Amino acid sequence: MKLFKILSVAGMVFFLCLLVKTDYSVIAQKEREILILPSEGTIGDTIRVVGKGFNKSTGDFEAYAAIILSSEEATTDDDIDSDVTVYEFVAEGVLLNENGEFDISFELPAELNDGADKETVHVGTYYVYVCHYVINVLAPRISAVAEFDVILGNITIEPDRGTVGTSVKIIGTDFFSNEEIAINYDEMDLDIDSGDTKTDSSGEFTAYVIIPKSNAGIHHVAVIQLGNELVAEFFVEPDVTINPTSGESGTQVTVLGTGFSRRENVVIYFGASEVAEIPTDRVGDFVATFSVPELTAGLYKIEIDDGENIQTAKFTIISPPELPSLEPPIMPAVIEINRLAGSVGAEIVVSGTGFVKDGTVTIEYDNEVVASTNTDARGIFMASFNIPISAHGGHVMKISDDLNTKELTFTVESEAPSKPDLLVAGPLVAEQDTDILLDWEDVMDDSMPVTYELQLASNDSFSAESILLEEKGLTDSEYLMDSSKIKFLRPRSSYYWRVRAVDSAANAGEWAETVEIKIAAVTTMPGWLIYALILLGGLFIFFIWYRFRQAEKRSNQKEPRSQGK
Template sequence: MRMKYAKILRTLAVAVILSLVIVLISATPALAAPVITLSPTSGSPGTRVTVAGANFESYRGDSISIFFNGRKIDTLVIPDNGIFATDFDVPDDAVPGRVYVTVRDERGNQLGSRRSFIVEEVEIELYPRDGAVGTMVTISGKGFYASETVTVYYYKNGARVNLGTEAATPIGEFTYTFAVPNSTVGNHKVMVEDVLGNSDGANFKVIPSITLSPSSGVMGSEVTVSGTGFGYRSDVTIYFDKVGVATDGTDRYGSFEVTFDVPVMQSGTYDIEAEDDDNNTGGAGFTIGAGVSLSQYTGNVGTTLTVSGMGFIIDGTVTIKYDDVQVATATPDGNGAFSITFDVPASIGGNHTITASDGTNIVRCIFTMESEAPPMPAILLPEEASRAEAEAYFDWEDVDDPSGVTYTLQIATDADFNYVVLEKEDLTDSEYLVTKEERLSATKKDAPYYWRVKAIDGASNESAWSTSSSFHVSSSFVIPSGVKYALIAIGVGFLCFWLGRRTAYSRG
């Protein structure tokens, strides 16, 4: 019986001990699993990668190794806090694709989960991938040696042209923009190469193109066509609205330049096309507008001016204005052309606008009126300090001017002409006789009149005033007509009486 109780007691003791052990084990905190991270997680050879570890407290003081795709690249000792970080560069010979970074202890056991890293493949992309010579193209590249220079090449005519260089980012990426150089039509290789010889290429397709200078004008105006991206040393024909107007040949890079005159056509927009021997074509639009020209662009009042126009509405009415004054009308012929003449009206010196309008087309050009003043007149009569009649006569030399002249005469009581007693404007002759209504009052010699004259042409250009001259008007007594006749009668009577007496005396 005692043996049975003893066995039971031993069993209970073991159970109690095991329970205590379990409780103690449960009360002990569990250690977190080691964790590693990578930054960045992708890149090219030469990329600097940071490996960071946490929760390595269980391995404090232990030596661990970092492996890149199975290759040991670094060794370190875990610090007391169980946290570490270290850097390495992606090897130059790393193969593009997914690789793994692992951490192992001295016995080769992997600690924590492995982390993947993408080794980028060398690659470039072009945007856009086709266009004319001169198109701005952006290259985007990745997988090149990190933080090092890449060189960009363009192939044309079998030769490689160095376009420039660019520095790759710390993960081996770059962008580079260039203008497509002169080159023939078709695909041209663009290649990028790094310092390790890693390279990639892509094709850019050159498309024929032309430019016009100017892109609009009138019939007969000169147009220059510049073409790029055509065939190698090929003949090119220029078509204006499908009609050949010029020919030329391209150089070794498919470029050309040729000039032609705009043919006689109605106003509107037309296609200009260039085509080479291999049927490569490029086109642009040209607008024929209405235009006018003048027989001369400077002149004087009365100048006979011819206005010639092109590109106006056929059989319409074109109104010609000088500034805002209508001076002529014309009817365009079957080609929209016209020619009309008019005499330039009186207007001030300087620029004036000549406008031709058919209601739809309005074209303006500038005519410049002469602005040279006529010569200063030279005064003749009355002479200096002379006496003149109250109805004085004034005379001066003629002045010639292509715009015609008129004269302005002034008579004043002072030498500065502050007190003008008579002013005559728009005189067409180089002389003037004071009228009875304008007769001048008598003056003394020491208080004379002063006179001067100037010339004004049809363009309102004025000469300087002539030198002034003085004169005086003496008082005059006028015998009334009745008295005059009476005195004549008395004189005749006296003469007869005297003659009679003399005759009688002789006979006696």
């Protein structure tokens, strides 16, 4: 009877298992579908998930499912945890109605933390998985899959076309919140002139940049955040400046052009006459000069054509005085320069018209001659030089010949170099007869070369009275503190050192982290003293042994006498 009951129970359990297994297989074969609304979004967006064809709830049974977000691609033949290890439960215990449907929403998370492997959500394709619960336990088998694209956000630029030097406003929305942004122009770093350098708590920013020298046409402005980027287009339009804008026939006119086609010949027309032809450089810039043709007084159009782009300007020819002078008119000296601010080493190109013909022009920087060149038969010259080592701030450039002198102010950049990264960790322990190598990474800067300033002090506040050693103008990114310096430091004491970078524009960066140096106690003694102590110890042991032997002999001599008595 007992055996019969056991077999009956076992058979019932086996039968129930078959029922459960068969029911689950039938459910798995049903057509399941999930819809993601919208199909793309960014961190913090509300995402709606609509599903149908899943397990049905009945009056006696409630069916549940879980919604899972993952960066790993899988199919309905795969399992959570074994095949998908990076994921986040975005909805758990989702009730399935009597038709096997559900409609829920979740907020797109910034991290996937529920799986064995953790990951920060980034731009790209993600996968939404649905898994059933079986008897209140989540079944790992994936029941349905849908894709969702995480996007970075949106940017607009205002304006989206203009000349070189245009200030452009960049507005970003739906970016990652409270994160740094960087801006590239044709894959080159572009400084943010003003505005935000990171997003706010809503993932928004407004930044302003200046369009750099570049040739005519479409260029790409990219906003980069956490390795992801969004790109907008900016169309560079050519621009010309003429100097002067009026004068008599024969006047020398300088034409400065920016944003034309790259390395193309530019033809300049004055009215209907071709007066000059010159090639542009790699960024579409050029400097050209011509003489105003012999025409009657009036307003004339100057046309600048590179084959693809045409720009125009106006020039007014004025009548000569009634009594012409026997001497040719002296035109005022005019200077053009490619930049008036930059770093040490920046290339400066200076051109001029109206100087002494066939003369010599000298360019001085802070009263030091940095370039010298000759003018041509029309009094025109062009020269270039590199900004020498000089402190940040304004510096006077003087351009002069035997008759004309022009002064300009060049401003050297004042951005400090970054602080050095140390290659030695503290605290350092040293004895007085050893050397210590203090080492750090090289620092790069716009105003090269960079030198280093190092200090050693008796306390970590580096007050003036505590500084024991100060080295300036170090050219190597290391410093050997040899024993000749260390021997003057007190044993069993702590000292502190720090270093900072100083660029060629005298901009001093932040101090690197302070490192402690501990001077060990003196444990050695002179060799002669050691030998002397050993000798004294040996003599002392010999003395004790000798006294002991004398006492033993006297004792032995007394014993026979006492026996004889």
